[in-house]
Amino acid sequence: MGKLWNHWYQIYVVIILHIKLIPLYGVWWLYRRFWNPETPPFWGVWCVQAGRVLWYISVLIWSVVLVAMILVP
Numbered sequence: 001m002g003k004l005w006n007h008w009y010q011i012y013v014v015i016i017l018h019i020k021l022i023p024l025y026g027v028w029w030l031y032r033r034f035w036n037p038e039t040p041p042f043w044g045v046w047c048v049q050a051g052r053v054l055w056y057i058s059v060l061i062w063s064v065v066l067v068a069m070i071l072v073p
Contacts, residue, residue, distance in 0.1 A: 010065045027051075 010069055014062055014065050
């Protein structure tokens with residue numbers, strides 16, 4: 001059957017994560033920056049923070065995947 005963690009699986013995971021996470025972070029950054037930068041609503045602040053956390057997780061996973069693709073034959 002081969003390894004589940006092959007190169008195509010890694011690429012698929014990375015693409016899906018970035019398609020989902022980058023717009024989530026970007027939308028809330030734009031909202032906070034341009035819509036109401038002084039006093040954003042409480043839920044907006046939490047969504048921006050959640051977007052940042054997801055962005056950092058995405059970058060971390062991207063780095064791990066790149067290392068795995070280099071090290072795993």
